Amino acid sequence: MKKSKKEICEIAYVDRKKVVSVEKKMKDEPTIQLLAETFRALGDPTRVKIIFALSEEELCVCDIANLLGATKSAVSHQLRVLRNMKLVKYRKDGKMAYYSLDDVHIKNLFDECLRHVEEM
């Protein structure tokens, strides 16, 4: 062991100051988990299509299913994932459920990702 290198878990620090500095700023574990869960909720082609569709129109489960060529059951399952992460909201009208994006961040998030993808 010598100089600024120090063994921990069999791995040596290369720049300990930078590591400690980032460590201090690191978000807490629950926030990290929520971020990961939110991104994961968006990380499926079916759900991406749903998000895009809802950014254009408020739609019922039935019409989303038609749009995607998927079953109502599959769509309902996916909507629950999106609902859990507060990415979409819905209003009930009789036996219908009309879904839309939960807030403006979702569209921004989606558009920013689209910009990144289009530059690839």
Add this chain to the structure above:
Amino acid sequence: MKKSKKEICEIAYVDRKKVVSVEKKMKDEPTIQLLAETFRALGDPTRVKIIFALSEEELCVCDIANLLGATKSAVSHQLRVLRNMKLVKYRKDGKMAYYSLDDVHIKNLFDECLRHVEEM
């Protein structure tokens, strides 16, 4: 079959005009796939931490591993996922590889998601 309802795949359209309208605007399949893959790449706690860390400092694999308390192998695998989606880039300096965020969209994307999560 009657009025505006039409049976396709055993599902009826509720508002055919809205569905057709969204259908026209829908992004093509490759774009949808890229969007989903990009979000999925961000959808893991370890990778979220890596992205956050790299938004603060340029770091080598070793220091990232220390920061996260993970093995270099695990980090290297995750970095490949992020690299594949052009979320991070790296420069080689001798036997070290220094990673950083690929472009400004990544930080924006991350911050926008953080704002959403903090409002939950």
Add this chain to the structure above:
DNA sequence: AAAACAATTGAACATTTGTTCATCTATGCG
């Protein structure tokens, strides 16, 4: 040249995920 080290990679394994199928609730209509 040999040893040490940063990083990458492939195989293997347990865990998670998305869809299908069947079932269930609740609302609307004849």
Add this chain to the structure above:
DNA sequence: CGCATAGATGAACAAATGTTCAATTGTTTT
């Protein structure tokens, strides 16, 4: 009422995912 429809949900199964372990590449140092 009786039945069809919109939607939600649980179980089940195949497919994808993240980590560990072992081995490899390429660079630096002695």
